[in-house]
Every structure is written in structure tokens, then in C-alpha cells.
Amino acid sequence: MVKILFFGSNFVSKIYLENLHKNNYKIFVVTTPDAPSFKRQHKFLHPVKIYAKKNNIDFIQIKNFDQDIINIIKKIDFDIGIVVSYGKLIPKSVFNLPKNGTFNIHFSLLPKYRGASPVQYALINGDIETGVTSLYVDDGLDTGDILLQEKLKIYKNDNAEILFNKLIPLGIKIMNKTINLFQKKNVNIKSQTGKISFAPILKKNTGLINWSRNANDIYNQFRGLYIWPGIYSIISYGKLVGKRIKFINIEIFENKSLNRDFGRVFSIEKNKGFTVLCSRGKILVLEVQLEGKLIMSAWLFIQSKLLLVGDVFRSK
Numbered sequence: 001m002v003k004i005l006f007f008g009s010n011f012v013s014k015i016y017l018e019n020l021h022k023n024n025y026k027i028f029v030v031t032t033p034d035a036p037s038f039k040r041q042h043k044f045l046h047p048v049k050i051y052a053k054k055n056n057i058d059f060i061q062i063k064n065f066d067q068d069i070i071n072i073i074k075k076i077d078f079d080i081g082i083v084v085s086y087g088k089l090i091p092k093s094v095f096n097l098p099k100n101g102t103f104n105i106h107f108s109l110l111p112k113y114r115g116a117s118p119v120q121y122a123l124i125n126g127d128i129e130t131g132v133t134s135l136y137v138d139d140g141l142d143t144g145d146i147l148l149q150e151k152l153k154i155y156k157n158d159n160a161e162i163l164f165n166k167l168i169p170l171g172i173k174i175m176n177k178t179i180n181l182f183q184k185k186n187v188n189i190k191s192q193t194g195k196i197s198f199a200p201i202l203k204k205n206t207g208l209i210n211w212s213r214n215a216n217d218i219y220n221q222f223r224g225l226y227i228w229p230g231i232y233s234i235i236s237y238g239k240l241v242g243k244r245i246k247f248i249n250i251e252i253f254e255n256k257s258l259n260r261d262f263g264r265v266f267s268i269e270k271n272k273g274f275t276v277l278c279s280r281g282k283i284l285v286l287e288v289q290l291e292g293k294l295i296m297s298a299w300l301f302i303q304s305k306l307l308l309v310g311d312v313f314r315s316k
Helices: 011-022 047-054 067-074 118-124 160-183 215-224 298-303
Strands: 003-007 026-031 035-037 042-044 058-061 080-083 102-106 129-136 146-153 231-237 244-258 265-269 273-277 280-290
Touching: 003 011, 011 026, 011 047, 011 160, 026 047, 047 058, 080 160, 102 160, 118 129, 118 160, 118 215, 129 160, 146 160, 215 231, 215 244, 215 280, 265 280, 273 298, 280 298
Parallel strands: 003 026, 003 080, 026 058, 080 102
Antiparallel strands: 035 042, 102 129, 129 146, 231 244, 244 280, 265 273, 273 280
């Protein structure tokens, strides 16, 4: 039986752990500590921990890889280490413990988009393809030699949620193929080649709209940040001056006009919502959330007369 040292913490990791468990591998899980849930002031259990407990899979939760933790892991003679959305760097003293080393499943065509948010940045930048890479874990950030890589087309209507739902099963396929290569002792590695780029951790203010960009760019920002943190803007002129509005759903209204007064509410579209000028083109806003309020259709929001044609959103 193949013995796997698995590193993961979030809902994506849990899906991969579930697949490994169903394939009857012997698994030992390393996951991060429970995170505080500030709204209710209690600890939030990671999906990986919940699944491990429910299915009697051995696991540990750690903040740092101290010598005591390393000694615990050393007690088991692991064949392979696998990392899926673990979220922290793993020291060499740990990733070298399995006989065949440790590999990571990364949602990009490395060396493009090294880092924490490759799916989101592929969409933000308007890429037309992405993929999944299995690679050896080394001392760098997603810098190890490539084991397998497979491409996936990105469609214009894909957002982060849709694209994750396509990449997750592709990644499971790549993970299982990589394990099979090790079992058959048929591993062929290659160095990463090509232009290097990075996909850093997303921050809340990544969602602030810059209306001096074109409609395509703003729509791509919406696609990439669809899950979190979403996109938003602050009103600089109008009844709601200073208020923050989150744009829950938008479309490109048109992408050819050149506009100097970008950020201005340009028109009301009956039964749909309102348009906002970009430096090139216009965005049609379909759903909104005013700070402190519930999500609502942009058409109903317009009926409140709190936002009018001529009001202006602040440019970044």
C-alpha cells in the first residue's frame, strides 16, 4: 500500500484528500490550525480536518515545523508527499522525508503565475488558457522541476468559481497520474522554462475598480475576483457620496467608445440596471450591494433614486 504524506487545509485540499482516501492509500495529513471566526468568536474547522476526523485518517495541525513535529512525521516511512492548497512553505527537512520526495498540484502552467492566486490572475489578465502542473516541492515558491502539465482553455464567460470547478478534476487526474508514474518508476522531470510571473495573495482592496481602465479589463477583474473579494467602487459625487457599492454582477455593455469622464453613471437600462463609463467602453451593472445592505438587482436599486445618471464613482 502506498503511504502518502498529505499537506492541505481548504475546501480544494479536502476534495483531493477524499479522492486519495477512496483510492485506499494510507494517508497521514498535515494541516493548519483552526482559524478564528470573528463574527461568532469561535474556531473554524478546516474542511481537511473535518474530513480526516470523520474518516479516521491520522492528522496533525501545526503552526510551524519544529523538531517535535518533524520527529512525528519521521516515524512513518512515507512513499510520496503531496501538497494541495496548503498555504505555507514546507521546509526541506520535511519535504525530503518521503522516499520519492514531495510534489505539489498547482493551478497554472508554470512558471506562469507562481504563488497563491494563479486561477484569479489568469482571469484578471484575460488569459485564454491555463492548466495544472504537478511539480517537485523545493526551497522556492513553486520553482521545482515539473512532473506533469496539462492545458485547459479559458472561455469568456468563465469566472473564478467556474474555472476552479474545471481545474479541480483536472488536477485530481494529474495527481493520480503522477502517483502512477512513481509506482511504475517512470518519472521524467523537466526544468521550468519560459517567462516567470507571479500571482500574489489577494487582498480586499484588489477589488477596487479603476474606471480609467477599459471595459474588458474591468470585466476581467470581476471574473477573477468573483469568489473573493469581489469588485467595488466608492461614490465621489451624488447623494451617496463616500458610500461603497459592491458590484455583484456586471456585463460589458459596449467596448468601443472613448470616454474622458470615466466613472460617471451614463444611463439607466430598463429592467436591467445602469451603465458606467470606462476609459473605453461601458459596464452594465446588474446586481449591487450598498455597504451595510443586502444584495439587490441594480434595476431595483435605481428605483430608490439614490443613484442617478451623472453621479460619479471615484477612479482609483
